[in-house]
Amino acid sequence: MTMKDKVETAQDNLPFAIRHFSPDALRAALKKMYLIRLFEEGAEDSYTRGLIHGTMHLSIGQEASAVATCMELTDADKITSTHRGHGHCIAKGAEVGRMFAEFFGKETGYCHGRGGSMHIADVKTGNLGANGIVGGGLPIAVGAALTAKRLGRDDVTICFFGDGANNEGAFHEALNMASVWKLPVIFVCENNKYGMSTSIERSTAVRYIADRAVAYSMPGETVDGNDFSAVAEAMHRAIARARAGEGPSLVENLTYRWRGHSKSDRNRYRTKDEIESWMARDPIARFRADLITHGILNDESATALQQAAEADVAQGIEFAKASPAPQITEVTKFVHAEVSA
Amino acid sequence: MTMKDKVETAQDNLPFAIRHFSPDALRAALKKMYLIRLFEEGAEDSYTRGLIHGTMHLSIGQEASAVATCMELTDADKITSTHRGHGHCIAKGAEVGRMFAEFFGKETGYCHGRGGSMHIADVKTGNLGANGIVGGGLPIAVGAALTAKRLGRDDVTICFFGDGANNEGAFHEALNMASVWKLPVIFVCENNKYGMSTSIERSTAVRYIADRAVAYSMPGETVDGNDFSAVAEAMHRAIARARAGEGPSLVENLTYRWRGHSKSDRNRYRTKDEIESWMARDPIARFRADLITHGILNDESATALQQAAEADVAQGIEFAKASPAPQITEVTKFVHAEVSA
Amino acid sequence: MNAQTAIPEVKTREMSYAEAIRDAMAIALERDPTVILMGEDIGVYGGAFQVTGDLVERFGTDRVMDTPISELGGAGVAVGAALTGLKPIFEFQFSDFAALAMEQIVNQAAKMRYMLGGEAAVPLVFRMPAGSGTGAAAQHSQSFEAWFGHVPGLKVVQPSTPADAKGLLLAALEDPDPVIIFEHKLLYKMKAQVPEGYYTTPIGKAQIMRPGRDVTIVASAIMVHRALEAAEKLAKDGIDAEVIDLRSVRPIDRDTIIASVRKTGRLLCVYEGVRTLGVGAEISAMIAESEAFDYLDAPILRLGGAEAPIPYNPDLERAAVPQAPAIEAAARQLVRREV
Amino acid sequence: MNAQTAIPEVKTREMSYAEAIRDAMAIALERDPTVILMGEDIGVYGGAFQVTGDLVERFGTDRVMDTPISELGGAGVAVGAALTGLKPIFEFQFSDFAALAMEQIVNQAAKMRYMLGGEAAVPLVFRMPAGSGTGAAAQHSQSFEAWFGHVPGLKVVQPSTPADAKGLLLAALEDPDPVIIFEHKLLYKMKAQVPEGYYTTPIGKAQIMRPGRDVTIVASAIMVHRALEAAEKLAKDGIDAEVIDLRSVRPIDRDTIIASVRKTGRLLCVYEGVRTLGVGAEISAMIAESEAFDYLDAPILRLGGAEAPIPYNPDLERAAVPQAPAIEAAARQLVRREV
Ligand SMILES: Cc1ncc(C[n+]2csc(CCOP(=O)(O)OP(=O)(O)O)c2C)c(N)n1
Ligand SMILES: Cc1ncc(C[n+]2csc(CCOP(=O)(O)OP(=O)(O)O)c2C)c(N)n1
Ligand SMILES: [Mg+2]
Ligand SMILES: [Mg+2]
Helix, strand or coil: CCHHHECCCCCCCCCHHHHHECHHHHHHHHHHHHHHHHHHHHHHHHHHCCCCCCCCCCCCCCHHHHHHHHCCCCCCCEEECCCCCHHHHHHCCCCHHHHHHHHCCCCCCCCCCCCCHHHCCEHHHCECCCCCCCCCHHHHHHHHHHHHHHCCCCCCEEEEEECHHHHCHHHHHHHHHHHHCCCCEEEEEEECCEECCEEHHHHCCCCCHHHHHHHHCCCEEEEECCCHHHHHHHHHHHHHHHHCCCCCEEEEEECCCCCCCCCCCCCCCCCHHHHHHHHCCCHHHHHHHHHHHCCCCCHHHHHHHHHHHHHHHHHHHHHHHHCCCCCCCCCCCCCCCCCCC | CCHHHECCCCCCCCCHHHHHECHHHHHHHHHHHHHHHHHHHHHHHHHHCCCCCCCCCCCCCCHHHHHHHCCCCCCCCEEECCCCCHHHHHHCCCCHHHHHHHHCCCCCCCCCCCCCHHHCCEHHHCECCCCCCCCCHHHHHHHHHHHHHHCCCCCCEEEEEECHHHHCHHHHHHHHHHHHCCCCEEEEEEECCEECCEEHHHHCCCCCHHHHHHHHCCCEEEEECCCHHHHHHHHHHHHHHHHCCCCCEEEEEECCCCCCCCCCCCCCCCCHHHHHHHHCCCHHHHHHHHHHHCCCCCHHHHHHHHHHHHHHHHHHHHHHHHCCCCCCCCCCCCCCCCCCC | CCCCCCCCCCCEEEEEHHHHHHHHHHHHHHHCCCEEEEECCCCCCCCCCCCCCCHHHHHCCCCEEECCCCHHHHHHHHHHHHHHCCEEEEECCCHHHHHHCHHHHHHHHHHHHHHCCCCCCCCCEEEEEECCCCCCCCCCCCCCHHHHHCCCCCEEECCCCHHHHHHHHHHHHHCCCCEEEEEEHHHCCCEEEEECCCCCCCCCCCEEEECCCCEEEEECCHHHHHHHHHHHHHHHCCCCEEEEECCEEECCCHHHHHHHHHHHCCEEEEEEEECCCCHHHHHHHHHHCCHHHHHCCCCCEEEEECCCCCCCCHHHHHHCCCCHHHHHHHHHHHHHCCC | CCCCCCCCCCCEEEEEHHHHHHHHHHHHHHHCCCEEEEECCCCCCCCCCCCCCCHHHHHCCCCEEECCCCHHHHHHHHHHHHHHCCEEEEECCCHHHHHHCHHHHHHHHHHHHHHCCCCCCCCCEEEEEECCCCCCCCCCCCCCHHHHHCCCCCEEECCCCHHHHHHHHHHHHHCCCCEEEEEEHHHCCCEEEEECCCCCCCCCCCEEEECCCCEEEEECCHHHHHHHHHHHHHHHCCCCEEEEECCEEECCCHHHHHHHHHHHCCEEEEEEEECCCCHHHHHHHHHHCCHHHHHCCCCCEEEEECCCCCCCCHHHHHHCCCCHHHHHHHHHHHHHCCC
16 A cells, blocks of 8 residues: 555544545455455365465454554565464565465465465565564564665564564564664554463563553554554554654554464363454454445445455465475575575 | 661651661671672782683672662572672672682682682572673573462562663563562662663663563662662562562662773773762762761771771682682583482 | 383383373472473463373462463573472473573573582473474474584483383483473374383483394484384395484483494484484494494484475475485495495 | 685785774775674674774764664564665674574574575674683683584684684675674684785685695684694694684585595594584584595594583683694594504
């Protein structure tokens, strides 16, 4: 979504997103949310069919956070993502076909089949990668922001991380350095209440992760992460601050993952009621309804968007299935640059 | 210093230390401060004479922080210390003879000559050791507090660390766990304005380290670390809280090291004026004057204490010099327990 | 594969490798009130690989402690606890995450007794699920035993059977110094007979899993099973391989390996860690400088992991570490070799 | 010891090893605006070992950045910067502190290109002052080259001369992948002739420092100088030792070592890291499985660091790592050995 997509309206009592973004941009955002949902459902299904190896971490229920966070970013802006990174990847502009191909371990995948779900990156659209190490991306994001500042560019870096990751030492070191050096990075915590099975209450000495922003003298804001407009508005402020050279911010999106942590999860640490109460707060249904209310879409055109996303996903799966696997002899390819091999 | 040494007085407008501790305890504290100062001057001198190998980190100027922090501790209470740990070691009850012996690499040293200045420990008096790794002692202290809690003991652990150490990830992880588990540990930051050459302003996103306590939902207090009574009072509150099972605290003692960071320091990052202004705030002279003002000592008895400390140091050096070196064949002794060797 | 144990008389029960480890922990928690378990999601979740399982229900959250996602700090808490009277068993969710805690494991735990001249000790156990084969790619599939094997002050074991998994864990708890246990993820579901009750398997002793005359194959962890599979194939062609389960990387059981090589004259080392500077390098070097050198009828061969991170694609992943056919081929090559 | 360089024609100047490194960094900062230096106290302090010296005055705090005491985060910032267009040279104050950053170095930097299927790269240099001999004891004296040498995706060098220190650092900066440079603290003050201006010393090539017929001594870092000292003594008794400076731990220059062993029939590996699973283990294993095996007239010997943390007492400290007399004795033992 580029800044050109944004329009200002006089109706200041409208939600931020409706005021701030063009109808096209808003429709594209809804389509991305569908794409994320359907991509992950497709991945789940492919896993069941044995097409996918390993494990996966689904972000179903968290789509608003991913898409709204990335609304104002261009391809020059960077993100670092997490083990639960499909949504970020799609939000930042990746194609689901190459993502499925990566899942299926194919040469046409974003990582040529070497990385899989936990390492998907799409450097061209500014996604520096998912990360299998909780907290691994935090200092990397600070480094990307350092590059922008040193090279005099105005791009910003968004660092996604989870509530669980906030207890890693890397969190502390990264936020401190970003603040001391006033770097254009926004730390976006997707607080879905649990790090695997461990709730915030049992793992974290503060109630909200954004409460820790004060320890780094940066603005910290906690928003309803299932409210597209609320996330986009908080990000708008943080990005403006970053681009203006005023330094980093911490934005916390309260949200929830509907699925288990990964395939091995038996959901022993949370109740069915809790899960259902969050499913009732589906961020996609809510955004869709908002867009309809504000006349950006009608039910029919919304359904058309959803169907377009379905088609993309179906095509993506076909593309991935039809793609070639890497050569079995090429185990050491990509360890080093070819030239120096 | 045991709790038995403490007496309550009716004169509530007296400084805390004068009200709270017995005259004997206060005199012993002053002697310890002299011992620290003289031990370090002796170590410096021994270094110049080639009796000491390696480097050393002197805490001259920080004596009040070490001694006041440890005032209420018994041998059952633990401390973890730092690379700048001679003061903590003496404050906790170590003998200067065995400390010198360690410096001189002798078998009679606290670590049998294996550890040297950066690893001096005196487990019997509850000192779990200096540490060559900045921040290394932070989680270790939390572990010691966990032991106390699990074994139902009421001892507390004091974790000394520097302002520089507060930017290590270990700081964040340790304080968070201590708080979540409500452990009896007190984090004592000796803020001497610099981590080696790097000032707080250039390294740390907050002005005071205690400002970070809020990120761990624990009390944080910044005190004049050269004011014996102020430190003792803050520690009194923190220790009471810890013993009562209410959890950890962060106490920050603002102080200053007169000497360079270590032997390689050219003092390029600070001014002579700054150093001199802090030398004018000598914590020992101040405490001595306070004790005289409040009639705990007179000039003569204070000087006698100082001379007693001098004699201890001189004897300590002689003991160390006369002590045997380890057997050169015993390089691998102490790697594992003897029984399992 | 049958469990081979130090105490063959006792009653046994079939258990998986994961269950055997859980059994060891339950016994330890029962016997010794100072034992505690720490780790991420080892409580109600039962551990990422379901190793701790229901222990939190049996022993409570004070003994089975979920930690925040703080590997460095968590390991350091375990060190401090060990230093002052507890005996922690600390689980890393994947051994790869120990990269975050090398400072506490190596700079603190391993050296503490030495730095303090024997005046203190750090008796604890780090459990590390290791190895590839689960499709979890480069950051969740490593084999770090060579790193820890290089560190004085540590002991490092790699059980390959349920019985050893239990016996080595109980031995590690008796050890007065830090012990690292690498548990191979692909073995967690392997079942075998395991002695009931308390017993220990001595740390530092290799085990001859299959005696043979023609070639010595020293293997560790999952590679033991692949080596045994290869040995069966070789036997059909009259090649009699001796398969040794290394079991302990630090210390290495020099005597057992040397005795075998003196007998067979041929040595093949098989390990999953990266080939260069992996465990096989040490075994090879140890033999090359030992009295067994003169008995060698062929160069010492090593089969180790590829010089690459573990790839995601399942075929590449398999190709990245030794499989039974490669072991068989290497053994044949050694035996064919003219002196 | 004279500097031996790839470009013998150029003008040289006497410099210390520390000055040569600084010279390389100054040249890099001049040539390439994307090069930045990061590390603790590398600015106004000039670095704990005065290696960066006055560079901050010459290039400013934007190019020569003091970091907070945050090794993991600092290394990670360098990784992120490298990934997006800068070329950081990151100084650890002591290599021991890299234990705090293994996650970023090994799980991220080393694997990034691979995990991303070649779509990204992390061109950076980690400088690590290493080794014992300064009285700084167990946590400030380690030699971790074997750890990094075990990690695919990294290159690892150990310059032993001022000329190599400069040439290898400049080569590391040209390398499109992460390179780790171990600088031996005892060498910082060593002086020798160093070529002026820009040149690179190829990574992955060993160097024959002294040709000889009777025994090959492969040594690294400070051990090169001790080996040369031993070789002089041996020469007096007519024993002609070939001394090879390993220079690069990953990759290891197999060809140069094999050629030498084919000539001499005897191999002694000398390294400061802990003996078990140290660099010598790999060299020994490499030879024991190579064609040179058949030319060996004696077992391969290794001299490495003691199986102990580095002790504080200076005599113990010296006893904990190989010294020239031990190298001499080991070489004699090899040469005396009857075949
Ligand atoms: C360093 C590290 N520790 C542990 C893990 C295992 N792990 C993967 S995801 C996860 C939970 C992360 O929680 P959070 O940051 O809240 O993200 P969420 O899964 O909720 O999106 C854990 C413990 C890991 N991958 N890396
Ligand atoms: C992990 C680690 N990083 C760096 C160092 C080198 N170093 C030793 S002391 C020090 C400064 C520590 O500053 P602070 O914590 O403020 O303590 P102070 O020296 O001021 O007492 C540094 C950088 C170290 N020993 N360990
Ligand atoms: Mg979460
Ligand atoms: Mg300081």
